[in-house]
Amino acid sequence: MTNAIANLSVNGKQVEAKLGERLLEAAERAGISLHCDCGTCVCESSRVTVISGNVEANGTRLKSTVLACKATVAGDAEIMLPASSGLQSLKGHVSALRKVSDDLYELRLSFTKPISWRPGQYYHVEFRGHERINLSASFSLDAGTEFNTLIFLIEEATTPDLFAMLVKKGDVKGRVGITGPYGSSFLGHDDERLIMVAGPNSLAPIWAIALSSVMGQPRREKVLILDRSLEDAKFQQVFNWLKRRGLLPVFADLQSGTAEANLKNLLPDLTEFDMAYVAGSRSFIAGLESVFVDAQATYARIPQFQPWEAAVGANADAVTLEPAE
Ligand code: FES
Structure with a gap:
């Protein structure tokens, strides 16, 4: 970190920050709490949008967003936090x-x-x-x-x-x-087509997003793609409820070597105007990531993890895709 100072705007609040300082600390000095959970780039709770200016993403960039627990100040910049509920x-x-x-x-x-x-x-x-x-x-x-x-x-x-x-x-x-x-990957109020993908043992957050969007965003176009392991009688009530409201889950093999190709086939018209939520283990999410990154779709990860995983090899296992903007 140098002693050079940059001007940072966090949700419209101005704060001075040292070059090389993490966005997290600078935001906290501006009186804005980020609700960071893991601090090791696992939980996605510290994802913020870089509206303009210079930020060093340090391997955490997804479109115009970075993780504030890792990204650092590289010059004057304006960042925006998602409007989450208070802790x-x-x-x-x-x-x-x-x-x-x-x-x-x-x-x-x-x-x-x-x-x-x-x-x-x-x-x-x-x-x-x-x-x-x-x-x-x-x-x-x-x-x-x-x-x-x-x-x-x-x-x-x-x-x-x-x-x-x-x-x-x-x-x-x-x-x-x-x-x-x-977590910052929650259902927003955008108009883009909503794409929801759930991996093994990860239906809970996608069910919450699907139900909320069906009830609250009836006109929004929606696609629900579930790993074949979720095609199970215990979830039949969920599928019936969604089907009755016009949202038909599509089941696909999203775990084998052909997972990426299978997902691409189901989303042939994916573009930067789509918003995708993917829930699953970190390896499941990483295995499908390129489909959304290549199409420049807006993309949110809902990782399934337990606290101890953050300490065990978080760096070795971290997903560090940094697509060009
Ligand atoms: S606190 Fe940054 S990803 Fe968890």
């Missing part, structure tokens, strides 16, 4: 637990205060005596929801410890703490 730390309790299938539970947590989140975001959830986990907020599989309630889909494959606890104590009524919401 909340709340204590609540398990109000309902429904077994959907042998490997899937629907968990409802209730709170005394209203909960505000956007489809695509996730929470830190901590049960007494258990390690903190990240869970994507979602809707019930029958599309119902309740005031002051958070709904999570608990799958054995992604959260085996929590799943085992729920199976063991079928009537768990314990206290639970949450902090969030995190």
